[in-house]
Amino acid sequence: MRVRILASGSGGNLSLYEHDGFALLVDAGVDPGGLASRLRSVGADYTRPDALVVTHGHADHCAHARAYAEGAGIPTYMTDATMRVVRPASARHVFRYSAKEPFRVGPFEVRPCAVPHDVPQVALRIESDDGCAALIATDLGEVPAELRALLAGVQLAMIESNHDKHLLEIGPYPRFLKRRVGGPRGHLNNDQCAELLRNLPASVETVVLMHLSEKNNRPEVALDCAAEALSDRSTTLLAAKQYDRQLFDLVPRGREGATLAAPDVARVEAIARAIAAPSKRRAIEPPNPAQLALKL
Numbered sequence: 001m002r003v004r005i006l007a008s009g010s011g012g013n014l015s016l017y018e019h020d021g022f023a024l025l026v027d028a029g030v031d032p033g034g035l036a037s038r039l040r041s042v043g044a045d046y047t048r049p050d051a052l053v054v055t056h057g058h059a060d061h062c063a064h065a066r067a068y069a070e071g072a073g074i075p076t077y078m079t080d081a082t083m084r085v086v087r088p089a090s091a092r093h094v095f096r097y098s099a100k101e102p103f104r105v106g107p108f109e110v111r112p113c114a115v116p117h118d119v120p121q122v123a124l125r126i127e128s129d130d131g132c133a134a135l136i137a138t139d140l141g142e143v144p145a146e147l148r149a150l151l152a153g154v155q156l157a158m159i160e161s162n163h164d165k166h167l168l169e170i171g172p173y174p175r176f177l178k179r180r181v182g183g184p185r186g187h188l189n190n191d192q193c194a195e196l197l198r199n200l201p202a203s204v205e206t207v208v209l210m211h212l213s214e215k216n217n218r219p220e221v222a223l224d225c226a227a228e229a230l231s232d233r234s235t236t237l238l239a240a241k242q243y244d245r246q247l248f249d250l251v252p253r254g255r256e257g258a259t260l261a262a263p264d265v266a267r268v269e270a271i272a273r274a275i276a277a278p279s280k281r282r283a284i285e286p287p288n289p290a291q292l293a294l295k296l
């Protein structure tokens with residue numbers, strides 16, 4: 001299975017899972033035309049996904065779901081709650097899924113798990129029929145026990161590391177928004193993400209930190225925190241930025257090679273430097289807006 005992360009964050013979310021000539025898109029934070037040009041820019045041999053699964057009814061995940069289902073005629077899978085937000089005009093290309101039941105899309109088994117957020121939301125475990133598996137879990141305020149169970153056998157774990165608690169506290173958001181983002185139905189902070197990473201199953205070879213806030217986090221802070229949690233194991237660690245282009249090839253376990261992580265040497269070196277830098281987590285300066293832009 002090949003996994004592409006092409007956008008991650010509050011500006012829009014988009015990841016693709018490819019196997020056996022089938023491309024499954026998760027989340028519609030970018031319209032079909034924008035996706036086609038991104039796929040062309042990364043040299044993909046297709047410009048149109050075969051199916052779309054939407055995780056939840058927030059605009060950065062579902063804004064363009066109707067354009068995929070109705071405009072492009074792509075089979076689109078949503079829960080009832082998301083359907084009420086998206087309001088498709090026709091049921092022709094729309095399929096319901098339950099947050100409690102696994103379902104099949106082409107050569108993939110998609111296993112959802114409800115996670116706490118301020119609208120109904122799911123994490124997804126996506127397994128190709130040759131046994132490769134990836135998990136994407138963003139937009140969750142806390143980690144439920146079921147999510148830990150869902151990580152079993154996963155090679156690539158894409159986990160939200162949305163904000164640093166201190167940067168959120170001193171950052172520009174109004175008080176109500178700080179409470180929402182940092183609350184039990186908001187977004188996962190770096191420490192909560194690290195706590196999950198401390199107990200990852202041995203199958204996980206690559207971790208990508210997702211949905212980083214551009215205002216309340218810094219990639220080097222998130223990576224530093226996650227690296228500490230993963231220090232006793234050999235795991236490739238990366239952070240996705242808002243408009244990213246990362247590619248991962250997963251191969252069935254037991255075969256030569258294991259997971260091949262993003263072959264972008266400059267990025268990997270930048271991340272290695274960030275991880276090697278001394279921890280600044282306990283003494284973060286007040287935020288300089290110019291420094292808050294994601295630089296990786």
Ligand SMILES: [Zn+2]
Pocket residue numbers: 009010013058060061138139211
């Ligand atoms: Zn989101």
Ligand SMILES: [Zn+2]
Pocket residue numbers: 056058117139
């Ligand atoms: Zn959300």
